[in-house]
Structure formats: C-alpha cells, structure tokens
Amino acid sequence: MPNFRLWLTAVIACRIFSSALSQMEHCDICTCEVDKKVLLLNCSGVKTRPGDYFGFIRQPNPDIYDHYTFDTIEANFESNRIKKLTRLSLLGISALSLARNEIAAIDSGTFLELKTLKTLSLKNNKLETVNQKSFQGLSDLEVLDLSENMLKKLSPGIFTFLKSLRTLSLSHNMIESLDGKVFAIPTLQTLDISRNSINGIGLDIFENADNLITLNLSSNKLSTVDKFMFASVETFDLSFNKIATVEPHAFSNLKSLKWLSLSRNNLTEVALQELGDNLKNLRLQELHVQRNYLQTLEVNGSRLKVLNVSSNVVTSFPTAGYTALEALDLSHNQLHSVPTGLTGLQMPALRWLNLDNNPITDVRFPIAGKEEQDGEIFVNLTWVSLSHMGDVQKLAAGAFSGEFLMPMSQPQILSLARSAV
Template identity: 30%
Template sequence: MQMITIISIWCILASIFSPSEALANCPPGCQCDDNTLVVQCGEGQLDVLPIALNPSIQRLVIKSNKIKTIDSSIQFYAELTFLDLSSNHLMTIPQRTFAYQKKLQEVHLNHNKIGQISNKTFIGLSAVTVLNLRGNQISELHQGTFTPLLKIVELNLGENRIGFLDPKAFDGLRQLRILYLDDNALTSVPDPVIFQAMPTLAELFLGMNSLLTIQPAAFQDLKGLTRLELMGASLRNVSHDSFQGLEELRILDLSDNRLARIPSVGLSQLVRLEQLSLGQNDFQVISEGALVGLKQLKRQDLNGAVKLKRVMTRALLDNGNLEYLNLSSNKMLVEQLEGALSGLRHLRHVVKKPNALSILAEDLFPWTNRVTLYLSENPIS
C-alpha cells in the first residue's frame, strides 16, 4: 500500500513539474541546474530530502545540513549517479533504501551518526564503485554486509568504532582496491580469511588502531598490495614473517608506533619497497644494515624518533637507490658516524632539522652528488 502511494505521488509530481519548470522547485539555499542535471545545496536547514526536484537529476549534493534519515523520496531519483549527504545527522539507513538506485556510482555518507549497517542496507547499489562511511559510529560488521556492492573499488570505513569484523564481512568484493579501516577499535590485524575475499586489494589503511603486534603471515593473501598504512597502530612488535607475501608492496608507513628497534628481518622481504616511514618510534640506534634487502628504496622518513641517538656507519649500505632522507626532529640525535650514508649515489635531499648535531663529518655524504641539505636549528660548531 505504501509503495502504491509513493508511486502515485511521483506520478502527480511528474505531471505537475516538467523538467523545464524544475528550477522553480529548487529549495532555498540550493542550486539546481537542469542542463547538467546537478543539484547542490549549501549549508542550511534542510532536514529531509527534497521531494520535488527534477526526477532526472544525476548528481545530488546536500552537505552540512540536518537530514536525519534517507526516506522514501530517494526513490524519485532513479537516474542518480552521485550522492553526497556527508556531514548531516543521519543515524540510520532503512533497509532497501537504495533498491531503485541502479545507476549510483558514488555514495558519500561520511561524518554522520550512522551506527549500524547490514546486508540489506546496500541492496540495489550494484553499480557503486565508491562508498564513503568515514566518521560514523559503526561498531560491528557482520557476514555479507557489502555483498550487494559487486563493483565497488573504494570502501572507506575509517574513523568509526569497529571492533568486530565477521570473517565473511567483505565477501563478494572481488574488485575492491582501496580499503580504509583506520582509526577504529581493532585490537588485531583482521583474520587473513577476510583478505581472501578481496584478491585485487592495492591499498590498505589500518593505522590508529590498537593492534600491538602483527601476527605472522597476516597479509599473505594480499599478493597485489602496493600500499600498507600502519601509522599510530600502537605496534610494539613486528615478527619476522609479518609481511610475508607482500612482494608488490611499494609504500609502508610504520610511523608513530612503539617499536623499540627497526624490524630489519621483516622488512627485508619487501624487495620492491620504495617509500618507508619509521619516524616517531622508540628505537635508539639505526644499526649497520638496518634496512638490508631494500634495494629499491627511494624515500625514507625517520623523523620525530625522540629516543634516536646514533646512526651507525654504513647504516643504509643496502639502499643504493635512496633519493630522499628525512632525519628531522630527532632531538637526541647527537652522533652520525662517518660513512653512515656512504654508497648512496642517488641521494639528493637530506633533512636534518632540528636535531642535536654539533659536528658534521667530512665524509658523511657522497659530496659528488648535488645534495640539498637542510641543517637549520642544530648546534653545529
């Protein structure tokens, strides 16, 4: 009965408002363009989705308003390809809300108050490639939650409260390439079974959780992963086999953790790694051959390691392709031994500000290179 009523209303509206008259029904504070089929509403007082817009619109952007739910009026806009309802007051998404949105490709519901989603929430979104749920209050993901999203490429679940992940929560996401799970309540790296459902995953964000450690072979099924972000994940330990299987990894961020030493053995398996961030950890020394095996490394960030005191001779001996080295804001770094950066023929940029360096060894750098050296705010005598 409700569906008949909705269809009747839509038919009445369609007969009253032709596309050429749709501009007259544009809500205050919104811009409605019937040529581009775009409706964009600025910050305002809208608390429900407009019901009398041109039913042919393709892009609907209503950010920073007071909308509390996505009601049945969304069904009037079956031609939508882009929907942005970020920074509203959404608390729930009724089941089958998007059942008629067969053309939607991007859905942005970030920074709302959504607390629960299920395997019926996203029914109908078979064309969606980007779903943004960042900054909500989701705490659990159950089996098959995202199964209707057959074509999804990017899924952002960062800044939620997720502490429970069913091993089959991401089943069906075989085209997923980017997954954000950062800044949640995870206490361990998700079960490897979860990653088996996403064989094409290229970028994974797990930082700002309380992982403490990375269990052996945690990422072994992510053969195509090129970027792994573990910044601020409370890591105290990385095992020798933590990064097993990540032969294609290019970017790794382990900064802002509690690592007492550089996990040299674990890192040595990342033979294609090009960018590595290890700053803001607790190690005191960068030992000789600390990054052995990383022959493709081009960028190294070791900034803000407040306990770092020494960089040993030939510390980066195996990193002959290094181009950029950041050793800034290491307040206790008082000694960098001669030859510590020897053999780095491609080194072009070195940042060492501010530290506690008082002496710069004459053969510290391969001076034949054109090296840009930043040494300000050091007590060099």
Template identity: 30%
Template sequence: MKLFSKVIVFIVCLGLVLAAEDDQNKNNTSNATGEDGQPKADAPTEEKELPNGLCSTCNCDAAKKLFDCSSAKLYKLFNMTEWLTLNASGVATDTMLLDRNGIASVPQFPLLDVKILDLSHNNISTIAKKAFIGLSNLEVLDLSYNMLTSNNLIPEIFEGSYNPDEYLPLEKLRVLRLGNNQLHSLDQDLFEHMPNLEELSLVSNVFKVIDRLSETAIASVKTLRSLDLSYMELLSIPEYIFNAPQGLEYLNLTGNLLTTIPEALIYATHLKWLSLDENPIDNIQGDHVFPTLKSLEYLSLSYITPLKMIGRGAFSNLEGLKEVHICNNPEFSFFHADAFVRSDPDEPTRKIWPLVKKLYLHNNNLSTLDAQTLARWDNMDVIDMRVNPWNCDCQNQWLVETLLPQIEKTTPEIMNNVVCATPKQMAGVSMVDLEHKHSQMRCVDKYGNNPQNDGALLIGLLIGLLAGIPLTAALIMIYKRGCFGLVRRGPADFSRAFYSRATNDDY
C-alpha cells in the same frame, strides 16, 4: 456646409492615423526579419522568455551543467511545480548541489537528468520511498552528515524503475556516501536496488560491532571496489565480510579499536590500498602478521600510539608493496631487518624483497635501521627518516654513506631533522653534516661506551706502568741497603742479625 467640412477633416485625420500605424508595423517587421523575410538570429523568442524561478534562487551554470543551491538556507526541497520550471528552462543539469542547508526530509524527485546529487550537511532524518526513482542517470549520491538512523534508512528508498533483469534498480548508481549519520546497523537488503554499486562510505557511524545484518548487507555488494569503515569504533571485522566482494581494492579501517591485523583480510585478495592508522595495535609479529595480499601496493600504519615493534616476516606476504607509511608512532622502536623479506618458493635459499618505492618512517622512536630491510634503496623515490632518535655509530654508517645521498638526490627538501641522539657526545649533530664531511662513525661497546675514547687513558696507564716499575725496584733496593747509610740500625737489629737458635744437639 460646416458639418460637411468637419466630416472631411475627421476622415483626413483618421487616414493619417491609420497610415502611421501601418508604417510602425512595417518597421517592427523589418527589425525582426532579414531581407529574405526570415527571422533574425537575435529576435526574441517565446522559449527564452520562459520564467525560471529555481535559477533565480540558485546558481545555474549552463556551461558546467551545474545547479548549485549550496548554503542557500533551504529548509525544504522544491515542489513539483518549481522543479518543472528547471526542466522548462532547458538548462541541462549533470551536477546538483543541495548541501549545507537545513533540509529535514527528502520527498520524491521529479524526472531529472542528474548524475551527481549532493545532499550532505543537512538535517535529513526521513527520505520518501522511491525518492530517487526519477533520477535514472544518477551515479553519485551523497547523504553524509545528516540525521539518518538505522530505522529510517530502508531499502525502499532506493527503488528505481522497473527492469525485467533486475529488481527495480538504480542501475547507474556507483557511489553512495552515508558517513557521519546516526547509523549503528544496516538493513540486510539495503543495497538490493544498487546492482552496480562500487563505492560505499560508512565513516564515523558508531557501529562498534558489525552485526550479522550489516555483514550480510555489505557482503551482498559483489561489485564493491571501495569501502570506508573508518572511525566506527569497531572492535573486530567479521571473518567472511570480504568473501563476496572479490573486486575490493580500497579499504579504510582508520580510527577503530582493532588490536591485531584482521584475519578477514585473507579474503580481500585484490586489495590495493589499506589503512590501519589510529588502531591500538602494539606489535606486528609472530602469528599476528599480514596474510597473503599479493596485489596490495599501499599500506599505512601511522598514528598508532602503542605500536612498539614490527617483527620478522610482518610484511613478507605483501609482495606487491610500493608505498609504506609507518609514521608518528611515538613508541615504535624496533623494525626487524627481515620484516619485508620472503623466500623464493622455487629456490628457498634465495631471498626476495618487494620493490618498495616510497617509505615513510618519520616521527617514530627508531634508533637503528638495518641495511637489509630493503634490497634496492637506490631505486626508491622517497625515503623519509626525519625526527627519530638515531644512534650515530658504525652500525648506522650506511645511513650516512648510502641512504642520505639517495634522499638528497630524490627529495632534498626532507633531509632536515635527521639528527643524532646517541651517543651523548654526538647528540644534536646533523647526519647530513656527517654525510657532507664523509665522517666515519665509531662503534660503541655493550655498555654504550666508545672504546676509541679510552685510547688516551690506556696510553697514560701504560706510560705510568712502565715508569713505575724501575721506580718501585729502586725503592725496594734503597730499603734493603738501609737507604745508603741514611738510616742507622739500632743494637737490636745487630743482635738479631748474629743470633741463631740453638738446636737440641748443643745441649
């Protein structure tokens, strides 16, 4: 009987336990589904619980489609398994930043939908062949500030997927930055897998000379629109390097060792932007002027220590100029009045000037500026003439009457430091003050003197002369009359007065 009672109790307890578990399962089901039996929106899904190791190491910004591993102390790139966690997470990545790490080599990337890849500021010296073949949408590749040399930067690195019309192209790549590496030459076929390359930067690679292989490589990029050859210590530019890339619009030659305007520019017929800053060019005149560049709008000739003069016709072939920078040239003292002007081909007697809107001439050694240098000063947006040793005489009166009011109207913030240096009596006087006072500046003579300052002296001399004539006459008369008896003559004077020499007839 006792045994039967125990069995009954066990069965009842087991029923209670099973009933409790059933209720719990029902509660879980009701929490995960709505009244219609469909899963609730906030119910956890298996996809959201997938691990993503890369996004725990780096910053994944889904809204900006950004994968940011900048300055993450990486010394090697992730392996294929780790890359797959990024793909599995479903985080879209347009921009991948892997800059400012210690990465020494670049293996082949997996299939990634990346448009911008930044590998700059690393220690990269080797890159695997076909390293970017999986990045079929890559548009911008930055490999600057690394340890790449001419021997290990080979064309096979940039091989893309097969295309029947192109040779294994990275067909969407538009921008390639190779600046600040250890390159001194380029493989002549380096860009053969980049049929649509538009922007190339080689800044701060010490080439010194663009050899035939490098010239062939650059000239082969027919789609090139922007080329940065700055700070490469170039002594010259090959004559035909711009012949093939007919669409070149931006050219940076800053910081090289060019002593004249490169003749190669004659083939850059579509150029719009040009910088020759920091080159040892001492003058632009005679045979060393700019070739015909009708599309050129921006020109900079600044920080050129030896530059002394810009002569007649220097810019006459640049009819499209809109912005000109000639600044911070400590020896630049002569700017010819006809530097910009050209003759109308249909009417040679008619003169034409470019419609320059911005002219920067600050921090030079200019003392004069001719009013005919440009035609429409009144239409200009910026005229910067600060920090020059201006000569405040009548030749520069137009600066006070015409130019300074235009500066005050357009850019009053750059009116300071327009100061007279000569003549010495005007040294330190603000030309702005002269303009506000409507002052008239005088002319100097060929010796640098102001004739108007001689007026008082001339008047004094004239008065002295007029007063001295009667006084001198009076003194002579007094002397002849013996000072009105004040001076007594001696016997000798009288004997000589009445003595006359005898003639021969008297004998």
C-alpha cells in the same frame, strides 16, 4: 563629456548584469543555468513557499525549466533543514546533494523514480539507520556519501540494490562493529569507513568485494589486525587506531597492496616481527609506521620505495633488503649512530634521508660494499637532514665528501639546523 561617460558606464553595467541573469535564472524557488548540456539546479537554502510543509523537501515545478535544452540535471538541496525524505521525482537527474540538512529517516521508495542518478550525497545529516529499501531503484548509482551522520550499525544487504556503486563514504559516523556481508558489492572500488568507533571486523565483511582498490579504516578503535581476504586492495589506511597485534599472515592475501599506513598505533617490536613476514611477498611500495613504539624494524621490503619510521623509539635499523628504497624517514627516534648500510649496495636507490632529532653524537656513514662499488657511494642521494641534534659533537672527517658522496649525479641539500655542530 562626464555625463556621456557616466551613461556609457551604466549601459555596460546593465548589459553585464543582463548577461549574468541570462546565464542564471530563477526557476520557481531555485536558480538554474545550463552548462555543457547539464542543467545546474541550485535549491540550497531556499525559503518555504505558501503551502509547503516544514521539514520536507521543496522541489521546483518542472514546467519552470522545461524550456531549457539539456541532457541531464545536477541538483543541490543543501542547507534546507529537511527532516524527512519522501518519494522524489526529478526525471533525468544524474547528481543530487541533500547534504547539511536534518534528515533522520529515508522512506522506502524515496529514490525509486531517480533511475538515472549516479551521485548522491546525504552528508552531514542526522541519519541513525538505513535499510535495504532506502536505496531501492538506484541501480545506476556510482557514488554514495553517507558521511557525518549518526549511523551506528550496518545491516547485511543494505546496499543490495546498488549494482553499480564504485565509491562509498561512511566516515564520521558512530559505527562500532562490522559483521555480515555488508560490503558484498562487486563494483565497489573506494570505501571510506574512517572516524568511527569500529572495534571489530567480521571475516566475511568484504566477501565479493573483488574490485576494492582503496580502503580507509583510519581513526577507529581496532586493536588487532586479522586476516583480510581481499586481493585487489592497493591503498590501505589503518592509521590512528589502537593496533598492538598483527595476526600471522594478516596481509598475505593482499597481493596488489602498494600503500599501507599503520601510523599512530600501539605497535611494538614483537608485533612487527609478524608484520615483516606478512609483507615479504607483497608488491608494497610505501609503508608508514610512524608514531608507534618500535625499537627496530625488519620488513624485508625489497620493493619498498618509501618508508616512514619516524617518531618511534628505534635504536637500531637493519638495512638489508631495501634495494629499491628511495626515501627513508628515521627522525625522532633513539639512534646513537648512523645505521650501517645506508650507503653502497644495500640501498643504491636512496635519494632522501631524514635523521632529525636523534641522539647521534658522531656523524659518519659506514660504507657497506665499498670494495664492490668503490667511488659510487651515495650516488643517488640528493637530500639529507641532520637537524635538531643537540648531542652532535662532530662530523667525521670526509663524512660528506670525497669517496663518501662522489660521484654525485644531482645537486644535494644538507640540513644541520639547530644541531650542535
């Protein structure tokens, strides 16, 4: 009986192994399998065959996989130490990854035969420059990843042949300035230029980018926010720059803007006065200005739902005009008292409030509009944090009970961790 069990186990293991091999087979120097009529061609980390030239891409012989039934090919040539790209000939390919190689140049016409390609990754290579002919033939390309390279300059017209491009990543490069109509791509929706060394942006850089929705310019060296000309952007990230000045009407054309981050910059009260005027007529719903040098903030954001002003030097916070605000973070500032107007009619939608790490000594919530809405103060507030307040000496009688918090529609959370109460 033990021998029979051993035999049965061996048979089952062989069948499982055979099944796995039938799903993924060797195709010349690669492995391949078909999933939902897509041929997945994995040629990453392959060894050089006799006769191969070192540093060039090693393509499998198409005869090896022509017995498969598939509609398209997705090919992976990552980590092959490829140094130079010459013309590729993978017919029917829709996705190609050449990431994590040593590619320093792309010959003109390299992708000319890949007319069905929709996704191309050249991430983490050694590209120092690309030109207009580098992407010739890729009229159907929708996603292009050029991140983590050594690009220093983008010439106008380099993306001219990319008539269908929707997503472009240029993050983690060495780009210092943007000039000319580099991004004149009407189909472009998402653009990531974060983590470069950009210190200036030309006024016409985004001309004709009429469908741009998401723009990431974070972690650069911008010191001034000039007037942006696109009206379609909904998400705009300018965090981790050196912005100290916001030019008049810098955001006035961004009529669709919903999410904006200016966190971790050098903004002061003076700069924010103009920012407030810029945002007055926008559809902005979420604003992040944490880790700046703000003493106060007056945005008049009647449509704002989320506002993060944490880690500044705020000593006062005017509460008028925030009728839609649901979440407010005022932690790590210099507030000595709870701002008047955090309750009642001025902020009727407020649900989440963080006042951690402020030198508040006497916690009380002054009621604004009590006579108009008596008994419905803080009706939506469900989370309050007053943690890490070493200067708190007392909670005012009734500060979190009775008319101050009733009636409450949902359970509440109150945090007083590491406070001196």
